[in-house]
Amino acid sequence: MLAVVMAVPSFIAYSQEAIFPGTKEIVSPEVKSDGSVLLRLKADDAKKVYVVGNITRFYKPEKEDSEASGPVMIPMENHDGIWSVRIDSLVPDVYTYKFLVDGVETGDPLNSYVIRDVSTVSNMVFVPGAESESYTTRKVPHGTLARTWYPSKFKNCDRRMSVYLPAGYETSEESYPVLYLLHGMGGDETAWCDLGRATQILDNLIAEGKAKPMIVVMPNGNMAMDAAPGESTGGFAQPNFYLPNTMDGAYEKHFPEIVSYVDKTFRTKTDRDSRAVAGLSMGGFHSLYLSANYPELFSQVGLFSAAINSGRDALFPEIYSDRTQKIHRLKDAGLKLYWIGIGKEDFLYGDNEKFRAELDAEQIPYTYVETDGGHEWTNWRRYLTDFLPLLFR
């Protein structure tokens, strides 16, 4: 077998484009069995290197810096040009990070895992454990993730959506209930899978019998886009956080086109008890108003850190006014689940509190989950994991 071993290296060196000469004598990130993460960077000439990203969330600096503002930065230590830091006490989760090398944002050249959140690309490191178990790809039956395009008469173009089909869809002849799962502002039809690990969560919960097999439709909620950045006919403009036609009623008016396409194209159950809508932030706003305006479509609703009060009712009354009456109609049509989740530190906490008071006053029942943390994917992954088992019961 020696010949194989010997024959390989020269082939390796050239067999696909070897773009950069990475320095691979050090490892980064290194995830230790105790859940701590070591990060390393070779930067001989650097004067100061920090780690930034959500991996800093549990970091307490030794002395408070009263001047500190902006993101938390963890200083790294220099040993002969290799900068390193050990970050511990991390709750098992998906973490993002970057280095700041003398003020320049730098990805970790030794880490091939990156995720984009709106217009920021960060490195990703996964800390395994009980809390993140449902985010891993396990040896269970896997669903199919399809990126497909549906025709919109409303926008006079085709628009892209992600569709999760549960394991066995291709060979079974069953029909399935449908969850419409909506992203936040600046997100797109890829966000729930790339950042939210929705396919893994679905595969795992369904395999364990905790969630019902279901189809999950993740459309693009920005009416100014036809698809995610890079996949759009708009070319390669840098992603924008705020786009025209956001939260102006257009998405909600257009939404029945999506439901109609999905019911025509996939083997769906089409009764309202087999349909749910949920979303994060702006997607929670959309879920609130989609369910309120189309009580005939949905009986189950999830509001994850939802943008509740946006002053839109006076501007776009057709969709956003008379919220309470509309939710009453939804209740009268049969409201199987109205789920609200929010973090204690979320800047939308107060608006959600007011909304709950409104529901209480109207005796509209809902399920409420309050977590630590703020407006962040850590919570949205957790909310999805908690929400899915409640659907289609």
Next chain:
Amino acid sequence: MLAVVMAVPSFIAYSQEAIFPGTKEIVSPEVKSDGSVLLRLKADDAKKVYVVGNITRFYKPEKEDSEASGPVMIPMENHDGIWSVRIDSLVPDVYTYKFLVDGVETGDPLNSYVIRDVSTVSNMVFVPGAESESYTTRKVPHGTLARTWYPSKFKNCDRRMSVYLPAGYETSEESYPVLYLLHGMGGDETAWCDLGRATQILDNLIAEGKAKPMIVVMPNGNMAMDAAPGESTGGFAQPNFYLPNTMDGAYEKHFPEIVSYVDKTFRTKTDRDSRAVAGLSMGGFHSLYLSANYPELFSQVGLFSAAINSGRDALFPEIYSDRTQKIHRLKDAGLKLYWIGIGKEDFLYGDNEKFRAELDAEQIPYTYVETDGGHEWTNWRRYLTDFLPLLFR
């Protein structure tokens, strides 16, 4: 409408995780109408900043550096801490780049477009024009890209593949021919779409009537993996270029499982004239031996910068010996297309030359395309664009 405009900014600032405080007063990359690309980076304290990546391919340094080895580096100019460079004479294409800031590889923090090639993540910039026209998402009917898993008895696990279904697949009742499109060493089931822009090329050529509507199956050719890095049950190990069970016959032995799954799951035409296999580098090697060993399966073959002579025949004779006789059997069964493409500077040029001489001597007909350039995605995208129109005629 003022109220909307005023209400938005505070919401923008927090509505999804704003991970890093990007400095957005400068723009990078900027693609000019003449096809030149301006790159900019703010790095106040840097002593020397270069651009690396395939965007340097046409760069001629003003004075030859006889000491130069390794990748070509384009120096950037510093004006008050903003480093910049204008790169011109770029053939319209997909380009990759990174910065080297005082020796540290740095992604462009202003550019959200990144692609991973094996274990290297680079920024991407798209230069539009005639040569890259087929790589863009245009206003044409779009196919569906499905990431799905098939059962392998050979490996006793499920394995992931990408499947392109042509526009209209979901609503038509037609059956379609199938191209099996294989990646190179270090690649995976995502490579042809992420780096090769296969979905865009297919959408465009099919819409123009230049290629027949077809299903394109992109499996994972590394028998040691069940899925691409990050999607695998193997967790988040850094991608490896060379893996066990590579080019040892296992993939070829296993391949009929893939064909059988595809024919069972999708509406395929199952005659050999409706099946083609093509691949780049190691995928070309696989295509050569899959077609040679299974003449009953394929009548059309594409070898893109193929790894031809690897000394594998003595080691794994069951699959790799008696190549000439096997190709004769393929010819006898009916060889509709045997397509070979290679760049003049490819390190595999010589091996391909010898292989062509072998085919000539045996009077086995083939189509040969020789291009500039080497072992690189620029050529593989071009080969795919040239190859697809020849299929299923």
